[in-house]
Amino acid sequence: MAAGRYGRKKPRAKPQVIYRRVAQYAKNHPSLIINPTKGFHPALRFPRPSSGGFLMVHPIHKALPVLLALVLTALPVPQTAAEHNGPCIATDPVNPLLAGGGVVRFTEDPDAGAWTPWWIGPGQVHVAPPPATASATTAEELAELHAWQENRTSFQSFKAALVDSGPAGRFWEDKMLDLVIENSPLPKKNPPRMALMMGLLETAMHDALVISWHYKYCYERPAPYHVDPLLRPLVEERDLPSYPSEHAAVAAAASEILEHFFPDKDVDEDGFTILENGRLAADSRLWGGGNYRSDVEAGFSIGKQVAAYVLAERASDGQDAQWDPSTRPVHHDGSDPDFPANCVYIETPDNGNPPLEPAWGNVDPIWLDSGDQFRVPPPPPCDGPDWMAQTRDLWEAYLNLTDRQKEIADYWEAGELTVLPPGMNLQIAMDKSEEYGLSTMHHVRVLAYVAVAQADVGIAAWDSKYAYWAERPITSVHRYAWDLDPKYDGWWEANTNPTTGEVINRWFPHAVTPQFPGYVSGHASFTGAGQQVLKHLFPEDVPEFRAYQTDAAMARFYGGIHIRSDNDVGVELGIDVGDHIAQRIAEDGYGLAYLK
Numbered sequence: 001m002a003a004g005r006y007g008r009k010k011p012r013a014k015p016q017v018i019y020r021r022v023a024q025y026a027k028n029h030p031s032l033i034i035n036p037t038k039g040f041h042p043a044l045r046f047p048r049p050s051s052g053g054f055l056m057v058h059p060i061h062k063a064l065p066v067l068l069a070l071v072l073t074a075l076p077v078p079q080t081a082a083e084h085n086g087p088c089i090a091t092d093p094v095n096p097l098l099a100g101g102g103v104v105r106f107t108e109d110p111d112a113g114a115w116t117p118w119w120i121g122p123g124q125v126h127v128a129p130p131p132a133t134a135s136a137t138t139a140e141e142l143a144e145l146h147a148w149q150e151n152r153t154s155f156q157s158f159k160a161a162l163v164d165s166g167p168a169g170r171f172w173e174d175k176m177l178d179l180v181i182e183n184s185p186l187p188k189k190n191p192p193r194m195a196l197m198m199g200l201l202e203t204a205m206h207d208a209l210v211i212s213w214h215y216k217y218c219y220e221r222p223a224p225y226h227v228d229p230l231l232r233p234l235v236e237e238r239d240l241p242s243y244p245s246e247h248a249a250v251a252a253a254a255s256e257i258l259e260h261f262f263p264d265k266d267v268d269e270d271g272f273t274i275l276e277n278g279r280l281a282a283d284s285r286l287w288g289g290g291n292y293r294s295d296v297e298a299g300f301s302i303g304k305q306v307a308a309y310v311l312a313e314r315a316s317d318g319q320d321a322q323w324d325p326s327t328r329p330v331h332h333d334g335s336d337p338d339f340p341a342n343c344v345y346i347e348t349p350d351n352g353n354p355p356l357e358p359a360w361g362n363v364d365p366i367w368l369d370s371g372d373q374f375r376v377p378p379p380p381p382c383d384g385p386d387w388m389a390q391t392r393d394l395w396e397a398y399l400n401l402t403d404r405q406k407e408i409a410d411y412w413e414a415g416e417l418t419v420l421p422p423g424m425n426l427q428i429a430m431d432k433s434e435e436y437g438l439s440t441m442h443h444v445r446v447l448a449y450v451a452v453a454q455a456d457v458g459i460a461a462w463d464s465k466y467a468y469w470a471e472r473p474i475t476s477v478h479r480y481a482w483d484l485d486p487k488y489d490g491w492w493e494a495n496t497n498p499t500t501g502e503v504i505n506r507w508f509p510h511a512v513t514p515q516f517p518g519y520v521s522g523h524a525s526f527t528g529a530g531q532q533v534l535k536h537l538f539p540e541d542v543p544e545f546r547a548y549q550t551d552a553a554m555a556r557f558y559g560g561i562h563i564r565s566d567n568d569v570g571v572e573l574g575i576d577v578g579d580h581i582a583q584r585i586a587e588d589g590y591g592l593a594y595l596k
Contacts, residue, residue: 088122090218092130095222106217109441112590114214116587120309121211121214122211125305141224142292160285164290168247169443169447172205182265184416187353192360197258198423199456204303204307221242222242244301245291248296252300252303253306256278256304256311318362321359328358331343343476348513360463361460367581379565397557398560413511425453446537457529461573521567524566527548531578539593553570
């Protein structure tokens, strides 16, 4: 697979540099400038300064803009629409001429509008052309931005800067992880369910951005700060067409997906709901001077259409399927001669909750064909010598845990009120994107792959878990207690059941035992898949990702909640799923990895 140095942010031209470019271009082409007052708002006047070759709005009110209107009708208009597949016909003669004349540069991922979507692409979403650059509507929209510039509140300034920080999707990824932390008590906000949510969120944002990029480079509308040198935006000035707004597109898509999974939740400390925050994030592009209102509305419409399509596609995907408890295998420890040993998972002393998501393996994956596509082979018999040897191995490791091993176990535990294991892998991908300085489109591309890997491996791991119902080490240790080490009486605490009077020898592992079967390890599977995808995307960092896979698996062994085969096979399952999803990388329209 080819690799290249792509997706990095380039230094942006300062406003005064853009101003000089426009002035020089207009000065060199005086015959191309016509009187722009026709068709403009009657309250505006555009006298041509005697000292230069460019036009500006007369400042009759400090809230009205200085509009730099270049109407360059003498040059032919490039037929950019023919290079795209969607319903897009660019008719404004000014925009391509500004770009072709070097007044503005449109260089940020110009081909990303042709990338392969996960759900819905430009051909399925029509976006009408933006208002013409030399039009009354654009003048009015610039006037609105100047009004915000003079009157925005501290909250609006803060929100504009916050939403603009990092790639367009980063604000919503952070919000999503905050929601997971705040709302992850089981059973409804659990690892496999949250992994699917992350997959739908990232792929919806990806498709909203692909559609936005398609229309951006069809219509090539300059950003307001490209044509108005007196506009002082709070946001980063980018070499990118402004219509439609990518920030508004991801705000609508992300807020709709998050609202579906976290209905009626507040998304921030100010008490705004998720949907309210989506609208605020979109409007922040006006407060910060980054986009025209028509940019924002077009982007917001794209995001809402994408989210609606995704949620409709997933309406009958099996998330709400009911499990039949009568299908659960019966646990027998072999002590009754009439029943052979069938030591399947049972509720444990340190977690007495019922099995979690036993039907999740039947949920439709995003990219895999089915949850059992990579079903692992059966675990060792739980009454056999291999299982006994692995249980003894875990017990001896528990007796000799080092501080470092405890730290690894604690770091990767990722239980309730954390980002959960899928969130940890998403955070690693977010940090890697920042390390490489990826642009918005490349950032969301990477995050979509990792999130899909998390969603699908969660379904695959749960398919295997409930295909075999393998018991947890806490059960095996108690069953093998005296065979393991009868001399360690200090490690056992005699407890009497107040109801039955039964004396129970209890041992509690370093970590809390989750409420689902042990084989295969969910942590090992999630990290195996997520890091395997990252290996394909960032080939120079393979040792780092391999180390994550090893640590996540060993953490569950050190925690005393998985024997080694749970973890080893879990990583293998994750690698298989990750490699399968990564095959799409060569066919996604970009097809390359990232190098330092």
